[in-house]
Amino acid sequence: MSRPLSLRSATAGDMSWIHELRHRVYAEELGQHVPNAEGRLVDGLDGDNIYLVATRCADRVGFVSVTPPWVGRYGLDKYLTREELPLLDEADVFEVRLLTVEPDARAGAAGALLMYAALRWIASRGGRRVVAMGRTDLVGMYRAAGLRPVGRAVRSGAVDYEVLTGEVAELSRSAAGRHAVTLARLAADVDWRLDAPFAPRPDGCEHGGASFAAVGADFRTLERRHEVVAADVLDAWFPPAPGARAVLAEDAGWLARTSPPTGAEGLLAELAPVRGLPQEALAVGAGSSDLIFRAFGRWLTPASRVLLMDPGYGEYAHVTERVIGCRVDRFRLRREEGWRIDPARLSAAVAAGSYDLVVVVNPNNPTGHHAPAAELRAVITAAPARTRWWIDEAYLGYVDPAESLAPFAARDSRVVVCTSMSKTYALSGVRAAYLVAEPPTAAELRRWTPPWALGLPAQLAAVAALRDPAYYTSVLRRTHELRRRLASDLAAVDASVTVEESVANFLTLTLPPGELSAASLVAECRRHGVYLRDLSPLSSSYEGRTVRVAVRDTGENARIVDAYRTALGELRANSLAVSGLGAAQ
Structure with a gap:
């Protein structure tokens, strides 16, 4: 009976073995490097790379290296310029390098395990694209894993390599589909010690919390x-207003058995004067996710181009990329700038991008930064007429309701403002939200809203909450x-x-x-x-x-x-x- 494999992150004590195995394989066996008297090969990225190690009991049998984008350089930089390989300048590109297995373990599962472990580690760190150098004689193996050549070849010593790439989402789908039997065997037999989960979530998006x-x-x-x-979800720590609690508790039997107003007419009538908006500019939904799925499903196709803020609320990437299959770009927010949206940089990106939709969560989750309404309004006004804007104001109540772009959205056909009542009204459990749009847009979405989208508890609690601003x-x-x-x-x-x-x-x-x-x-x-x-x-x-x-x-x-x-x-x-x-x- 074979001993089970283990998979873990490398420790400082593994590096001597990694350097020695590199020398045996890449200098002595393959002739990629000149052998040296020390019998060790070090790499200029050793201090920045992540190494994953496969073992059998106490015996190390193989390793793989990952270079994350925040290092600022890649192993491929030694062979190709950024002009020759511009994908290295893209965001979220992780390089996988030096997949190396001890000779007596190459007939086993160590190589497949290390490749899959690298993919899972990259996905757990927000990676969206992988780049790798694959030996020309092994390109078939890499193709089977879902990688594809980019048309660039490099030579290192006596070894020829192809440059390969793949999207993390596609590679994950390929692994779960074409290699499901292999993964099931690994899941059963491998002692998985990475801090990344062995399998991705079934829908690829973490809704709510664990x-x-x-x-x-x-x-x-x-x-x-x-x-x-x-504390993993952003539900309110406080209960809803006393009036909302009272209406939910007063006659639970009646609430459970009674059909609510079909189109939440009472809630719409309450919202309009409270927000100072025309009722015909409103549409309600069972939480913001309901509105996102309904609206985006009507407006977008796989041919649509979408710009998302990064970091940003993961639901938007899930719906646009994984559900609809849009072409999605990301506007990178920068830690060194306090995660703020630079209006000039955003304007330039939108002007150059020919986007069908731009999504801005404001205040942003998860960065927690708020962009002043005046700045966003100026960016939107200057943007191409064909670009629609979706402004998510779920957390605006923590800032200032006067900062809302809802009045702007009610009269501009390019703008929609979405507001959840989950967070600031403590109504996550009953699911209530609304959007504001120019009346024809709001009317279209109301037509595509099924009857009784909000249950009676949600409608009653939302109305009672709106009546207690103090x-x-x-x-x-x-x-x-x-x-x-x-x-x-x-x-x-x-x-x-x-x-x-x-x-x-x-x-x-x-x-x-x-x-x-x-x-x-x-x-x-x-x-x-x-x-x-x-x-x-x-x-x-x-x-x-x-x-x-x-x-x-x-x-x-x-x-x-x-x-x-x-x-x-x-x-x-x-x-x-x-x-x-x-x-x-």
Whole structure:
């Protein structure tokens, strides 16, 4: 019986073996490099690369190297200029290099495991494209994995290579389809120790949070909700207004059995005067996702071009890329600029892009930055007439309702404003949202809205919430106080971790480079009943190091701080132990 394979990230103790195996394979076996007396081959990117190692028990059998885009250079730069290979200048490109297996393990599954592990690690860090050098004599193997030649060949010593590339989403689909049997065998037999999950989510998008899985999606163990801190979702820490709670509790039997107004007419009539908008400019939906799917499905096709902010709310990438199949570009927000939207840079990108749709979440989730309404209005006004704008204002209540672009949208056919009532009205569970558009656009979407899109509890609770602005002014003010206190308490735990406050009900923690990953911190906090959100899959801009934390009440915030402190200590102790073991081996 063969010994099972293990797959893990390399430790410092693995590097000597990696250098020695490189020399045996690339210098002595293949003649790519001149053999040297030390019997070791080092690489200029060793300090920046990520190495994944396959082992059988204590024996190392192979490794693969990944160069992430935040390094700023690639191994291919030694062979081709950026003019010759411009895809290296694109965002979210990860280079896979040096897939190397010990000679006596090449007939086994180690090579396939390492290739798949590299793909999963890249996807978990927001990668969207892979580039690699594949030996010409092995191009068939790489093609079978889903990679394709770009028409560039390079020679290194006695070895010829093809430059290959592939989209991460396509490679993942290929692996799950064409290689499903192999993956099932690996899943059963391999000891998977990466901080990236072995398999992607079935729909490729994390809706909501993992915390409800801990409570129990079958609803038989709802009492567990008192044991879990759900700081991975941005639901309100406070209950809805007293009037909303009262109407939901008054006659649950009547609410459950009674059909609501077909088109939520009462909610529309309440919204219009509260927002100072014509009723004919409104359309309602069962949460913003309902409106996104309905509107985008009407407006967009696989031929449509869409511009998304990056980092940005993952639902938009999911719908445009994976559901509809649009051609999607990303407008990269920059950490060094405080994640702000530079209006001049955005205007230039939109003018050059011939986009059918531009999506702006404002305030942005997950960066937490708000772009002034005047700046966005000026960018939209100057944009090409053919470009439609979708402005998501789910978190605007935490800033200032006067900053809304809804009045602009009600009279400009190019602009739609979407507003969820989940976050600032504490109505995530009943699902209520609305959009504002020029009346003909709103009427079109109302025609494509099925009857009873909002249940009676949602309609009644939303109307009652709109009637109590004083309550929400109070709890939103309290949210800012809780966020500031939570940020201060988290910052006091470890000065090497960067704490960034948002303008809304969350903040982010960014770990120092070259140490722990966001995924490992999230996993360790879950062991203590605290659920946070790893932002790494959303964008490579986060470099696998940033975690989002939702603001909860005082008691739960204290649990977040305690779990975070404990998790950091445990992870660092484990890291030292693993490094020591690797060095001993």
